[in-house]
Structures are given as structure tokens and as C-alpha cells.
Amino acid sequence: MKKYKVAVVGATGVVGEMMRKVLEEKNLPVSEYTFFASNKSAGKKIIFMNKEYEVRELKENSFDEKFDFALFSAGGETSKRFSPIAVKNGCTVIDNSSAFRMDENVPLVVPEVNIEDAKMNNGIIANPNCSTIQAVVALKPLDDKYKIKRVVYSTYQAVSGAGKHGINDLQNGIENFNNENKYELEKFKYDIFNNCLPHIDVFLDNGYTKEEEKMINETRKILHRPDLRITATTVRVPVMNSHSESINIEFEDQFDEKELVETLRNSAGLIVQDDIKNEVYPIATKATGTDEVYVGRIRRDYSLDSGVNIWVVADNLRKGAASNAIQIMEYLMLD
Numbered sequence: 001m002k003k004y005k006v007a008v009v010g011a012t013g014v015v016g017e018m019m020r021k022v023l024e025e026k027n028l029p030v031s032e033y034t035f036f037a038s039n040k041s042a043g044k045k046i047i048f049m050n051k052e053y054e055v056r057e058l059k060e061n062s063f064d065e066k067f068d069f070a071l072f073s074a075g076g077e078t079s080k081r082f083s084p085i086a087v088k089n090g091c092t093v094i095d096n097s098s099a100f101r102m103d104e105n106v107p108l109v110v111p112e113v114n115i116e117d118a119k120m121n122n123g124i125i126a127n128p129n130c131s132t133i134q135a136v137v138a139l140k141p142l143d144d145k146y147k148i149k150r151v152v153y154s155t156y157q158a159v160s161g162a163g164k165h166g167i168n169d170l171q172n173g174i175e176n177f178n179n180e181n182k183y184e185l186e187k188f189k190y191d192i193f194n195n196c197l198p199h200i201d202v203f204l205d206n207g208y209t210k211e212e213e214k215m216i217n218e219t220r221k222i223l224h225r226p227d228l229r230i231t232a233t234t235v236r237v238p239v240m241n242s243h244s245e246s247i248n249i250e251f252e253d254q255f256d257e258k259e260l261v262e263t264l265r266n267s268a269g270l271i272v273q274d275d276i277k278n279e280v281y282p283i284a285t286k287a288t289g290t291d292e293v294y295v296g297r298i299r300r301d302y303s304l305d306s307g308v309n310i311w312v313v314a315d316n317l318r319k320g321a322a323s324n325a326i327q328i329m330e331y332l333m334l335d
């Protein structure tokens with residue numbers, strides 16, 4: 001079997017660290033791993049698969065070494081600058097940033113939904129936004145069965161989605177809650193501890209945030225429904241890891257509630273946790289550390305002719321980032 005050379009770019013970040021963990025868990029046909037970050041982390045030693053590696057600075061000539069795959073999670077600017085160089089050197093890039101997601105020549109892929117799109121790549125495949133990934137895993141089977149007419153997203157997103165500085169802001173808030181110590185916020189404009197911030201990524205001229213726009217546009221692209229009516233409110237909450245989402249869905253067709261639940265139950269990558277008598281529903285702490293998307297609180301929306309409310313939870317660092325990207329790479333390796 002062919003063995004591949006794999007580069008991890010942004011290996012010291014929150015997503016990069018999770019990439020390393022997920023790669024360690026898998027037995028992929030890889031002959032060699034190389035880990036890149038910025039000059040700040042260059043030289044740092046990491047243990048991966050019981051072996052010591054030195055993190056290397058990403059440079060213009062880094063891809064002269066002819067990698068087969070590069071997993072990028074080092075921000076949009078790094079992706080824009082270095083991905084084309086990687087591709088020119090014969091490397092397939094799976095990019096976690098938003099740099100190429102809406103580029104019509106770049107497939108945007110969630111394996112459970114549209115893995116066949118991955119084959120139509122020109123060297124770059126985009127990994128969707130974490131909040132979009134978990135939503136479309138739940139929406140796809142419902143769209144296939146009942147044709148979705150409109151979606152309303154309300155999200156409750158963990159601080160790990162904002163990287164290591166986001167985690168530090170919540171950690172510092174917790175540690176200093178009972179004392180007078182002032183601490184510098186590293187990521188957010190306001191304290192995330194004790195607050196919900198209706199502000200993820202930058203504000204746009206139309207009053208939405210870029211995170212909201214990403215969820216709307218990326219959902220349409222992945223589901224191949226360019227005209228689907230969607231609105232979104234995305235909120236950062238003081239949760240360390242795993243995003244939760246309330247999704248209101250209106251259908252073109254009528255549905256039977258039991259059949260809808262069965263449809264979700266039989267869908268790839270989804271686990272239904274919906275037993276209100278025993279107070280069972282998806283929660284962030286239980287989703288953390290797993291690759292599945294959890295759905296519960298499934299109930300008819302009586303304000304619509306045909307509509308449903310669902311609650312969707314997943315680990316944003318695993319399914320929302322590292323695991324999804326590695327699933328794509330695995331598919332291309334084994335294809």
C-alpha cells in the first residue's frame with residue numbers, strides 16, 4: 001500500500017494539537033509526519049506517536065520536500081500565502097481556515113454529507129466552519145427526506161472555537177472571579193466569563209457577524225441548495241469546548257414525527273439523544289472527546305405548517321475541525 005508524507009501546519013494551535021491527537025488515534029498509511037508553526041514556536045519539541053519531533057517554522061521553501069497532504073490550521077492569511085505554494089509542489093491541502101471556503105473552485109466538504117465533492121478538487125479542499133459542520137450533518141438527511149424550506153440557527157459556541165487566546169480569557173475569568181485581580185483579555189472585547197457575547201468574528205455592513213454569514217453561505221454550498229432561506233444568530237458562551245445549536249427548520253413537505261426521528265437515528269455520524277422523560281438530551285461536556293454529532297429536543301414547531309426544532313451538539317475541535325479534515329484526508333488516501 002502506498003504511504004504518504006503529511007504536513008501539519010499550525011501544529012501548536014488548539015486545532016493543530018487536536019489534529020495530532022486524532023492522527024495518533026488512527027492507523028493511516030503515512031510514512032512521515034512534519035509539524036509546522038510560526039517562528040514563535042519553531043524549535044519547540046513535541047511528542048507524537050511516542051517519538052520526539054521538532055516544530056519547524058513554515059517558510060516559502062517548506063513544500064520543496066514534496067508532501068502528499070498538508071492539514072492547514074494556522075489562520076486565513078497563512079493559508080492564502082502558503083497553500084498555493086504547497087499545491088504547486090504537488091501537495092493536496094485540506095484547509096481549516098475560511099480563506100477558500102466560498103471559492104467556487106474549492107470543494108467544501110463534510111464527509112457524511114458531500115464526500116464525493118472532495119474528488120473534484122484542484123489541490124485545495126476546504127473544511128467548513130465548526131458550527132456549520134455539525135449543523136449540516138443533522139440537516140442533510142432531513143433535506144433529502146422532507147426538502148427544507150427555511151432554517152433559523154441560534155448557536156451557543158464554546159471558547160475553544162476562538163483558539164488558545166479564547167480559552168485563556170475564560171480560564172482567567174474563572175480564576176479571578178473571587179478576587180480583585182485584573183487580567184488582560186487576550187481574545188474577546190468583553191469578559192466571556194459570566195457573559196454570553198452575541199459577537200463571533202467581525203461585524204459586517206449588513207449588521208450580521210462574519211460567523212453568521214459563514215453559517216448561511218457554507219450551509220447552502222455543502223447542501224447544494226444555493227437559494228435556501230437561512231438566518232443565524234451566533235453567540236459565544238462561557239463553555240470550554242463543544243458547540244450547542246438550536247435549529248428551527250421549516251419543510252416543504254409534511255412529516256411524521258416518529259419517522260423523522262428514525263431518519264435522524266439512521267443517519268451517518270449522528271446520534272439521537274432524546275428522552276425527555278429521563279431528562280436525556282445532548283450536552284457539551286458529554287460530546288467533548290467524541291467525533292459524533294448529537295441531536296435531541298426534537299419537537300414539532302406548532303407555529304409552522306411543517307416545521308421542527310432540534311438541539312445539536314458536537315465537539316468543535318474534533319468533528320468541527322480536526323476529525324472532519326482527517327476524515328477527508330483518509331478518504332482521499334484510501335480512494
Ligand SMILES: NC(=O)c1ccc[n+]([C@@H]2O[C@H](COP(=O)([O-])OP(=O)(O)OC[C@H]3O[C@@H](n4cnc5c(N)ncnc54)[C@H](OP(=O)(O)O)[C@@H]3O)[C@@H](O)[C@H]2O)c1
Nearest residue numbers: 010012013014015037038041073074075097161163164321
Ligand atoms: N478552534 C476551532 O474550533 C476551529 C474550528 C474550525 C476552524 N478553525 C480554524 O483553524 C485555524 C486555527 O485555529 P486555532 O483555534 O487552532 O488557533 P490558535 O490556537 O490560535 O493556533 C494558531 C496556530 O497557527 C500557527 N500560526 C500562526 N501564524 C502562523 C504563520 N505565519 N505560519 C505558520 N503557522 C502560524 C500558530 O503557531 P504559533 O504557535 O507559532 O503561534 C498556531 O499553531 C483558524 O484558521 C481557525 O479559523 C478553528
